[in-house]
Amino acid sequence: MFQKKLLLTLISTSAFMFSNLSFADSVFGSGADKSKLTAISTILSTPENYLDQSVTVQGTIVKVCKKRGCWMELASDKQYKTLRIKVRDGDMVFPMTTMGKTAYATGPLTAIPLDLEQTKRYLAYQAEEQNETFDENSVTQAITVYQLNPVGVTIAD
Amino acid sequence: MFKNVNWFKLNRSLHRDIGYFCVGVTLIFAISGIALNHVEDWNPNYQVIHNTQTIPALKQMVERDSFETDLLISLQLNSKIKARFWQSPSQLKLFTTNEQTLMLNLDSNQVIIEQIKPRPILRSLNFLHLNEARKAWTYFSDLYAVMLIFLALSALFMIKGKKGVWGPRAIIVVAGFAAPLAFIFYYAS
Known part of the structure; x- marks a missing residue:
């Protein structure tokens, strides 16, 4: 009788806990090194100067990978611009619920040059991920994607 | 020292008790596994x-x-x-x-x-499945994997004689190996 009660209590407690966890983790990897911040606009204006160097950036989280949480985009201090923070699948999982919060990310900047076809696919994928309409005929130039591969991220409220 | 040990009985007891212990974690990995397997079709989290x-x-x-x-x-x-x-x-x-x-x-x-x-419950299960927690959960899930290996191997020795794995039912074990091998052969070659 006691074992039955214990088992039922355990199962109901587990179900309650699993449904009420908040996942408040705000430090990923080693956490960001906030002591030397570089503005995203500074990096994006001359990205070649920062390639493969470790930098720390700060910005509002404006997009998060909906499926795997493997990337997020931080708003630049200049209008319309963002910088992608990308990790290998599973290394860090950025929660969708962090959108609108401020993130700090530390890591090397990398460049991915795309040809025109890859550019179209890349932009189409991004639009699909965000439920946005996309016309591939509007893409006439190949782009180079710059992204930061973080070793540490800190998300502040 | 081990002469008086009934290995058959010990194997069955361990298989039963470790199996009981693994019920909860198996459900966590199995349910979240189905959810995450179809990440292209829906958002599991x-x-x-x-x-x-x-x-x-x-x-x-x-x-x-x-x-x-x-x-x-x-x-x-x-x-x-x-x-x-x-x-x-x-x-x-x-x-x-x-x-x-x-x-x-x-x-x-x-x-x-x-x-x-x-998603209630499912988000928590996926959190564990994808090892977002890291830290001690990594070691606990390693231990769980070892227990699964034990359950798989001990299952082979659960029943003696022709009704066991050395009888016609060996074909079921072979099928369990053959199915993933067929997928590897078909998709990876």
Whole structure:
């Protein structure tokens, strides 16, 4: 009788806990090194100067990978611009619920040059991920994607 | 020393008790495994709800000092704006304190309200399955994997004689190896 009660209590407690966890983790990897911040606009204006160097950036989280949480985009201090923070699948999982919060990310900047076809696919994928309409005929130039591969991220409220 | 040990009985007892212990974790990995396997078809972690509303003269409204307050009232949202981002000259994103993203299109006067809600229970199961917790969970899940190996191997010695794995039922074990091998052969070659 006691074992039955214990088992039922355990199962109901587990179900309650699993449904009420908040996942408040705000430090990923080693956490960001906030002591030397570089503005995203500074990096994006001359990205070649920062390639493969470790930098720390700060910005509002404006997009998060909906499926795997493997990337997020931080708003630049200049209008319309963002910088992608990308990790290998599973290394860090950025929660969708962090959108609108401020993130700090530390890591090397990398460049991915795309040809025109890859550019179209890349932009189409991004639009699909965000439920946005996309016309591939509007893409006439190949782009180079710059992204930061973080070793540490800190998300502040 | 081990002469008097009944290995058959010990194997069955260990298989039973370790099996009981593994029930909970197996359910966690199995349920979240199905959910995550179909990540291309649905979002296993979050429920994302879109609600589109039209606000007349949105472009003029944006220029007002009281724009954000007015917009929230128009949309009947009881929250505050915590951050904003101009995606393009005609597209503005506003982030509320209630985990909503308001996507404004000034050309079409449309506002898409995106509400993100973590899926109850499933989000927690996926959190463990994908080892987002790391730390001690890594070692616990390693231990679970070792216990699964034990369960698989001890299952071979559960029944003696022709009804066991050395009888005709060996074909079932062979099938268990053959199925994944066939997939490897078909997809990876």
